[in-house]
Amino acid sequence: MKALSRDLKKKGLKVRLEEPLWRYTTVRVGGPADLMAYPETLEEVLELWEFSRRQGLRIFWLSGGSKVLFADAGFRGVVVNLRGLKGVVELSSGHLGVMCGTPVAVLTAYGLKRGFSGTEFLAGVPATVGGAIMMNAGAFGEEFGDLVESVTMLTPEGLREYSGKDLFGYRTFRGPSGVVLSARLRLRPRDPEEVRARVRDFLARRRATQPLGRPSFGCAFKNPPEGPAAGELLEAAGLKGFRRGEAMISSKHANFILNLGRARAEDIRALMEEARERVQARFGVELEPEVRIVAET
Ligand SMILES: Cc1cc2nc3c(=O)[nH]c(=O)nc-3n(C[C@H](O)[C@H](O)[C@H](O)COP(=O)(O)OP(=O)(O)OC[C@H]3O[C@@H](n4cnc5c(N)ncnc54)[C@H](O)[C@@H]3O)c2cc1C
Numbered sequence: 001m002k003a004l005s006r007d008l009k010k011k012g013l014k015v016r017l018e019e020p021l022w023r024y025t026t027v028r029v030g031g032p033a034d035l036m037a038y039p040e041t042l043e044e045v046l047e048l049w050e051f052s053r054r055q056g057l058r059i060f061w062l063s064g065g066s067k068v069l070f071a072d073a074g075f076r077g078v079v080v081n082l083r084g085l086k087g088v089v090e091l092s093s094g095h096l097g098v099m100c101g102t103p104v105a106v107l108t109a110y111g112l113k114r115g116f117s118g119t120e121f122l123a124g125v126p127a128t129v130g131g132a133i134m135m136n137a138g139a140f141g142e143e144f145g146d147l148v149e150s151v152t153m154l155t156p157e158g159l160r161e162y163s164g165k166d167l168f169g170y171r172t173f174r175g176p177s178g179v180v181l182s183a184r185l186r187l188r189p190r191d192p193e194e195v196r197a198r199v200r201d202f203l204a205r206r207r208a209t210q211p212l213g214r215p216s217f218g219c220a221f222k223n224p225p226e227g228p229a230a231g232e233l234l235e236a237a238g239l240k241g242f243r244r245g246e247a248m249i250s251s252k253h254a255n256f257i258l259n260l261g262r263a264r265a266e267d268i269r270a271l272m273e274e275a276r277e278r279v280q281a282r283f284g285v286e287l288e289p290e291v292r293i294v295a296e297t
């Protein structure tokens with residue numbers, strides 16, 4: 001890997017060997033990546049994509065790291081940190097061209113300043129545009145996919161633009177596999193005071209119901225297609241406060257798993273497995289993880 005890292009550095013790419021992944025995830029868990037790369041341009045992403053394919057290396061696209069659980073042993077391959085690919089261009093009133101690594105908070109700030117509405121429901125959520133697209137991030141009945149006009153991706157077929165409502169499902173992107181490089185979004189005109197009030201309201205609702213003071217990845221499980229929400233099922237199964245090592249199911253919101261300090265990925269996985277089994281046994285409902293669990297190899 002050292003020789004490969006030297007090759008990439010010679011091409012002007014910023015890379016690090018054995019980079020601890022816990023530093024890049026909101027749950028603060030994960031061992032070292034063989035190589036982490038920090039592209040700042042689309043050309044550099046393309047270079048990394050081709051390099052990994054040529055070398056037969058696994059590649060993982062990482063953005064805000066707020067929905068990812070890496071293994072304690074880390075990741076064998078290349079983790080591409082997309083947070084350096086930032087930028088917003090106003091194409092026309094309310095229509096934005098955004099780079100994948102742009103924090104969603106930047107769009108909310110734009111809306112507040114210019115009188116546009118769309119991303120307030122994600123106020124306080126540490127998502128980037130690429131991650132919000134891949135997860136179709138949502139809350140309070142709104143979803144990120146509803147704002148997306150088109151997505152530009154690098155896929156095995158090349159660089160393409162995709163659009164259409166069927167690109168998105170519940171917490172899912174249904175487009176091709178590959179990396180989201182940028183997107184065109186549409187925000188709706190709205191009185192800035194109303195936008196501000198919505199941000200305040202959503203933040204207050206989050207603070208009242210979610211344990212925001214400890215590392216987590218938001219909701220661990222998706223809500224089942226019908227019936228009670230995952231959090232309600234987990235609570236009814238008596239799982240609030242349930243622990244494995246230093247991983248704990250929040251006593252404020254049962255769908256949040258908290259890292260109390262030195263939780264390991266294995267603790268979190270075991271906790272999730274046990275929680276799934278208990279909900280299945282008690283209610284006959286199979287919970288599906290929302291968090292992306294990434295294997296070492
Ligand atoms: C306190 C807290 C509250 C939260 N509240 C919510 C909420 O209300 N609603 C909600 O939906 N989520 C919530 N989340 C979870 C999370 O913020 C979202 O799922 C978010 O969309 C993930 O974005 P990210 O940039 O962190 O992506 P990451 O966690 O970095 O990545 C998530 C997945 O997307 C892939 N990916 C990321 N970027 C790209 C790209 N450019 N191209 C291809 N693949 C990519 C990754 O490989 C990974 O599989 C919360 C998290 C926290 C910590």
